[in-house]
Amino acid sequence: MKTVILNASPRKNWNTAQLMQEAKRGAEEAGHEVTCVNLYDLKYTGCKSCLGCKRKGIAEPCKCYIKDELSPVLEAIYEADHLIIGSPVYFGQPTGQLRCVIERLCFPALSYNTYTSTLKGKVDVSVFLTMNVPEERYESGYKASMEAYFGFLSLLNGKTEIFPVCDTLQANDYSKYDMGSFSEEHKKAVRESEFPKMLQKAYETGKGL
Numbered sequence: 493m494k495t496v497i498l499n500a501s502p503r504k505n506w507n508t509a510q511l512m513q514e515a516k517r518g519a520e521e522a523g524h525e526v527t528c529v530n531l532y533d534l535k536y537t538g539c540k541s542c543l544g545c546k547r548k549g550i551a552e553p554c555k556c557y558i559k560d561e562l563s564p565v566l567e568a569i570y571e572a573d574h575l576i577i578g579s580p581v582y583f584g585q586p587t588g589q590l591r592c593v594i595e596r597l598c599f600p601a602l603s604y605n606t607y608t609s610t611l612k613g614k615v616d617v618s619v620f621l622t623m624n625v626p627e628e629r630y631e632s633g634y635k636a637s638m639e640a641y642f643g644f645l646s647l648l649n650g651k652t653e654i655f656p657v658c659d660t661l662q663a664n665d666y667s668k669y670d671m672g673s674f675s676e677e678h679k680k681a682v683r684e685s686e687f688p689k690m691l692q693k694a695y696e697t698g699k700g701l
Contacts, residue, residue: 493524494572495698496565500579500590502532507622507660507687508578511694515576515618518698527568531589536562538592545600553603553610556596566597574616575648576697581623584634586641594644601647609647616650617642618697620657620690624674627658655697657690 497516501508512528519526537560544550544557556566569575579586586594601611619642623630638654645652661683663669666676 493519493522493574493700494568495519495524495526495574495576496569496572497526497528497576497698498565498578498590498593499528499530500532500577500587500593501622502587504530507657508580508620511620511622511657511690512576512578514691514694515578515620515698518695519574519576519700520698522699524574524698524700527565527572529565531587531593534561534565536560536592536596539595539599546604554600554612556600558596562593562596565593569597569615569648570611570613572615574618574700575645576618576620576694578620578622578694581621581625581634584637586621594641598644598647609649611647611649614650615648617645617648617652619652619654620694620697621654622657622660624660624662625658627656630656630658653697655690655693657687659686661687 497512499509499512503509516526516528540558542557545553545555554570556563577590579590585591601609603610621638625634642652642654659679659682661679662671666674
């Protein structure tokens with residue numbers, strides 16, 4: 493079993509990163525071959541519309557022909573059994589780094605002849621989305637758009653699951669920031685009661701449960 497884990501957060505030790513670390517721990521304990529990537533460490537762009545993946549007669553249609561630091565990550569994903577993604581939600585969207593990955597990952601997998609997938613394998617996807625909004629706000633205002641956006645990952649021929657991680661703690665000390673609309677006491681209470689459950693879910697997801 494090959495598992496690729498992507499941390500699409502600029503923070504390497506906070507909410508999203510901690511979830512991905514637990515997913516990694518679960519995958520390794522299950523004996524999976526694990527590749528972990530912090531996307532903010534890489535230099536890459538989104539799709540450049542070069543149409544390299546749409547040229548006639550190419551040996552590998554499901555391949556991004558741009559050469560940069562993301563290229564080997566995309567190749568690893570195409571060969572994986574399980575892709576686990578962690579991303580904060582900024583302005584109602586996953587981070588820009590992740591959106592670039594989705595463009596580069598999914599466009600080569602889309603046939604412009606049949607609008608089916610050009611990928612020969614199957615990759616199941618698990619997405620953990622960390623966000624400041626409470627669960628009710630996610631359900632009413634975010635869920636549908638996230639399901640539609642990550643629906644493009646169906647081109648990897650597997651199932652896609654989305655796990656919202658809501659009402660997250662943004663900082664250890666809110667007094668240092670102009671963030672008066674938030675209750676540090678509430679955020680820390682949610683962190684203590686709910687975040688461990690999501691860490692366990694990430695661990696179980698990595699393990700393949």
